[in-house]
Amino acid sequence: MTTHPQTFDVAVIGGGLVGKTAALALTQGGLRVALLAQPCAPLPADEAFDARVYALSASSHALLERLRVWQAIDLARVSPVYDMRVYGDAHAELHFSAFQAAVPQLAWIAESSLIERALDAALRFQPNLTWLDTRAQGLDVKADAATIGLANGQVLEADLVVGADGAHSWVRAQIGSKVERRDYRQTGVVANFRAERPHGETAYQWFRDGEIIALLPLPGPHVSLVWSARTEHANELLRLTPAQLAAEVERATHGHPGALECVTPARGFPLALQTVDKLIAPRVALVGDAAHLIHPLCGQGMNLGLRDVAVLADVIAKKEAFRDLGDTVLLRRYERGRREDIRSLVVATDGLQRLFSVPGSIARAVRNTGMALVGSQPLVKRWLVTAALG
Template sequence: MDCDVVVVGGGLVGLAQARALAPSGLAVTLIDSASPPPEPSPLPSLAPEEESVGGWDARVYAISPGNAALLSELGVWPSLDFSRVASVERMEVYGDDGASRIVFSAYEAGRAELAFIVEGRQLQRALESALAGQAGLDWRRPALPADLVWASDRVVLSLEGGEAIEARLVIGADGADSWVRRQADIGVSEKSYRQRAVVANFRCERPHRNTAFQWFRDDGVLALLPLPGNHVSLVWSTWDEHAAELACLGPEALAGRVEQACRGALGQLAQVTPPLAFPLRLVKVKALVAPRVALVGDAAHVIHPLAGQGVNLGFQDVRLLAGVLRERGPVADCGDYFLLRRYERARREDVALMQLATDGLARLFSARTCGVGWLRNAGLRLTNAIAPVKTLLVQHALKDGCPTVP
């Protein structure tokens, strides 16, 4: 054997998975398609009034306290530059009638925060730094897989260029269009929402007070997430045609459109990063594991971003799979199918419930049938009035991500 485990995918979840396997005693090979930076340099430390267009990363993630604890265990979280990290202490969710809302408060839940907003670029660099010099890790980059062949006691992964790697287990952390998943012939069902998430960052006139805002509108779901200083990150999940229109607007026009859509909640906005747009879809896999294969992150599930749960689900995959492999007891073969089924059983229910909730919300708030608008706004008001329900939602959020409105 060249190694025990091959992790395919060098994104956030793949890097975290390789790092989480360090205490397991398993030899790990990480296949990463990205080239290493020639001279890794620290991100500039930003003053609160920083407005540089190139200073902020437009792609940010809401990391739950539970997953922040996981990243701390992996030696990743302490290395972040916390002058670039904002905490979410309060969340306000509004219906499309201008009056219905639900409010989540970390203070009422007896916690310091509901989530942390972290730039994707900074999180990626912190994970890469934690992996540098990890014992038992062979990091191949840039490298692309070409073929995967199964034997009774191993898999043989061939790379472009001809090199072959023998391992007991392959972990697919290679995204929504997973190559590993296709090679393992794991069935998948997909549904396009015919929407895109438009993301950009803005400086705001009024302080956000570490509050995340979300509006359910006829044209989609608009969220403003707090960044350090008077800055916010926009995530506007909207129809493809509307997203294309927004992405083509100039800075002042886009800022004005967002101001109008959020009813001036944060005063005048000024764009500080150009908008990007990402297609939205629902991906359900028939199985999370196959003989000598396990899937994590977007390779295992893709959901609508309205609850901020995507990467949090992936990090929970990492935690559970690493735990199963670390505590495998007398099972010497880390690719044993019945061992991998423990991971699948541990994750299947949580993933299915989150897919059901986010897909249901996406359909409910995009429906234009007469009476549906009244029903969803009434649901917001009712949930806001029932304290035990709000407490349960916050408790779930502290583990996985931002609260999900029922």
């Protein structure tokens, strides 16, 4: 018995925030889209917040608003960031202010699952979208279409395949895109706390002994921790009881938030730099972590992936009528449109991570002098804010 393939304009493989945003953007653009993904799992009943949060830039906020996702998010669980204070390892300090930069806010802090649930709801109302809770296990690209074999025995045909399946991307492996990966030998430890002192919608970051500690504002008296720690130290942190972890964060942040109470169990994820030699192949485009992985010290990884989606959707919307969606000429426009943004953030995040990992008094003096110099230049600070806003 011959299985007749289902035909689509686009097949999106991978269902994190980036993959689901890509599926929504493309189906709202009038395309027939297949999404291979799972719905967002509900939060455990005993957890007040999702441990994984993102600092969404102005460009990410604009994209989600354009797709009518932002309007569906419970904004009572979202916090704006109006100020950011960055502390070096020798009393140097940088202060970034939305007021001074003449912008409404520097970022929005939102839980990963909060955004994903809003995306799920929006996707269920798209008549041109077919949601398949299965995985791809075969990809055959031909001149007229890409054929995808699924684990459930179905077969899809699509003009374009979007690989949004994460850092260990199956799609990327199928197109032979070469990966360069460097393990930072660090683990990101994330957890949420109730803080004694009000955060004032301010994000804080400390560079300390080669590690980076960030406290991000959440609604009410809550803050979210992202501690980029050496893996051995991170494992020690993850073994602590919630009360012990709260005490350790209080000590590491010099008591700045006051007494802390852990409200979300700590979790860890490995940190690495990862780049690929090509974002496209015939009838295939990579987005999100499948295309790049950067250090979280600037909070720009998710924003970078959402800008991939925005550029890809824009390139497709502006394509000539005679071009096929999988046309290599069309896909090269996407790759060219992303190259500089990706390269700039890779260089910036990797450079900062290296700079603050160098031990010794000379290195400490150089980086803290640099921070002081940046802090004294309002135009430079405004440029940095503009770049971070996307």
